[in-house]
Amino acid sequence: MKEKKYYHDYCAGCGLCCEVTDNSVMKIEDDGFYYPEDYNEEVLEVCRRVCPVNGRELDDMSKSEIWGEYKGKYLGWSTDSEIRYMASSGGVLTALCKYILENDLADGILQFAESEENVTLGKLYCTTDPNDLIKRCGSRYCSSMTFSGIRKYLEDDKRYVFVGKPCDVRILHNYLKDNEKLKDKFVYKLSFFCAGAPSEKANLSLLKKLNCPDKSGCTKLRYRGSGWPGYSTAWSEEGETGRLDYRSSWRDTLGRDIRKICRFCVDGVGELADVACGDAWYLLPDGEPDCSEHEGRNFIFSRNERGDELVKAASEAGYIKTEGEASLEKLRQAQKYQFMRKAAMKHRLFGLKAAFRKTPSYPKGFFDEFDKMIDSNKKLHIFYGTWKRVLQGKI
Ligand SMILES: Cc1cc2nc3c(=O)[nH]c(=O)nc-3n(C[C@H](O)[C@H](O)[C@H](O)COP(=O)(O)OP(=O)(O)OC[C@H]3O[C@@H](n4cnc5c(N)ncnc54)[C@H](O)[C@@H]3O)c2cc1C
Ligand code: SF4
Ligand code: SF4
Numbered sequence: 001m002k003e004k005k006y007y008h009d010y011c012a013g014c015g016l017c018c019e020v021t022d023n024s025v026m027k028i029e030d031d032g033f034y035y036p037e038d039y040n041e042e043v044l045e046v047c048r049r050v051c052p053v054n055g056r057e058l059d060d061m062s063k064s065e066i067w068g069e070y071k072g073k074y075l076g077w078s079t080d081s082e083i084r085y086m087a088s089s090g091g092v093l094t095a096l097c098k099y100i101l102e103n104d105l106a107d108g109i110l111q112f113a114e115s116e117e118n119v120t121l122g123k124l125y126c127t128t129d130p131n132d133l134i135k136r137c138g139s140r141y142c143s144s145m146t147f148s149g150i151r152k153y154l155e156d157d158k159r160y161v162f163v164g165k166p167c168d169v170r171i172l173h174n175y176l177k178d179n180e181k182l183k184d185k186f187v188y189k190l191s192f193f194c195a196g197a198p199s200e201k202a203n204l205s206l207l208k209k210l211n212c213p214d215k216s217g218c219t220k221l222r223y224r225g226s227g228w229p230g231y232s233t234a235w236s237e238e239g240e241t242g243r244l245d246y247r248s249s250w251r252d253t254l255g256r257d258i259r260k261i262c263r264f265c266v267d268g269v270g271e272l273a274d275v276a277c278g279d280a281w282y283l284l285p286d287g288e289p290d291c292s293e294h295e296g297r298n299f300i301f302s303r304n305e306r307g308d309e310l311v312k313a314a315s316e317a318g319y320i321k322t323e324g325e326a327s328l329e330k331l332r333q334a335q336k337y338q339f340m341r342k343a344a345m346k347h348r349l350f351g352l353k354a355a356f357r358k359t360p361s362y363p364k365g366f367f368d369e370f371d372k373m374i375d376s377n378k379k380l381h382i383f384y385g386t387w388k389r390v391l392q393g394k395i
Pocket of ligand 2: 007008010011012013014015016017018035036046047050051052
């Protein structure tokens with residue numbers, strides 16, 4: 001019972017345990033998040049191996065480099081102006097996928113994108129036609145069950161690229177570790193920076209703000225893109241119903257209601273992907289990120305030799321444009337949240353423990369070096385804030 005509660009409370013909603021056992025289904029609960037309906041023994045057996053709350057994959061991650069291991073770090077964007085405009089940031093992920101498909105480096109791209117059947121959810125696609133990539137670019141700020149529907153691709157003899165959130169890539173990493181025959185299945189794993197997966201409730205609030213109070217009347221919902229960062233926009237049969245700027249939609253609406261595991265997530269920067277991209281925000285004179293409209297630009301980490309070769313080959317072939325070495329100092333300013341998430345984790349976990357809550361089972365000592373990167377006042381603030389929020393029932 002305790003074990004079921006542990007995996008339930010810290011579920012990332014990926015859907016893999018239900019998908020590969022065929023023994024449970026993902027169901028939405030009152031809090032607006034999806035969870036396995038039945039944590040039976042078969043499902044639990046998968047959870048023990050793959051769930052991010054166990055931190056099994058941390059053994060393969062850097063204990064000292066806050067941004068994770070990398071081979072190259074670049075600023076860049078897609079050279080295809082339509083992709084650059086429609087994509088989440090600069091469209092580098094979509095451009096890499098296009099390069100891969102057009103050069104026959106994989107049979108398909110497994111990616112999560114919008115769905116007409118459920119506008120606040122989305123679904124997994126296998127994209128084989130490069131012309132379809134543009135329809136599937138952009139961020140989905142929802143409960144993305146990235147692995148729901150993946151089984152048939154795991155069982156065929158084709159080779160794929162997987163695009164997913166950092167936790168999806170970590171879950172896949174753990175799953176592949178125990179499946180020797182899937183070793184060569186994924187030619188590349190691509191990821192992006194991620195601050196959290198918002199609930200269905202947060203999505204419904206967003207729809208309301210976009211003058212689409214009834215979900216069934218909404219025919220399409222885009223969270224950003226069509227510019228950088230672009231606007232959250234909803235449509236009904238009659239046309240566009242409303243739009244909200246990035247801060248109002250993410251910071252004031254969606255980002256307020258994310259999964260519990262997101263608050264204790266160890267990697268929001270795709271450390272175990274071959275390539276991971278984030279928003280390369282410009283900085284205002286006061287050092288704060290400038291989220292006003294610009295032409296899209298990605299921060300790109302190539303995480304290993306393979307990833308770096310891919311970025312360089314796509315650049316040489318003219319799919320993306322990269323600009324030399326990116327600055328980690330500027331990244332730290334532009335992505336403060338991602339820096340703090342890891343640096344503050346040790347004291348966030350202390351706060352949870354002090355409130356007598358079960359903590360994730362991350363390896364002992366994993367956060368020691370990161371913890372040295374912030375001062376004592378900050379640590380105390382994080383500890384107290386977490387403890388208080390847990391007791392107030394906010395976490
Ligand atoms: C939940 C979420 C949180 C994010 N938080 C941050 C953040 O903290 N900092 C930051 O810099 N950027 C964040 N982003 C945005 C993302 O990191 C940038 O879009 C990144 O720079 C990639 O840009 P791009 O233009 O190359 O992507 P695109 O070319 O638009 O490609 C995006 C790819 O991501 C896939 N995808 C979109 N949504 C999901 C999803 N929910 N689950 C799985 N796959 C998905 C799409 O299929 C597509 O292949 C977040 C995105 C999401 C979905
Ligand atoms: S994180 Fe994924 S594998 Fe773990 S319980 Fe949730 S749905 Fe299942
Ligand atoms: S914050 Fe972490 S756990 Fe949450 S969706 Fe993003 S990568 Fe997954």
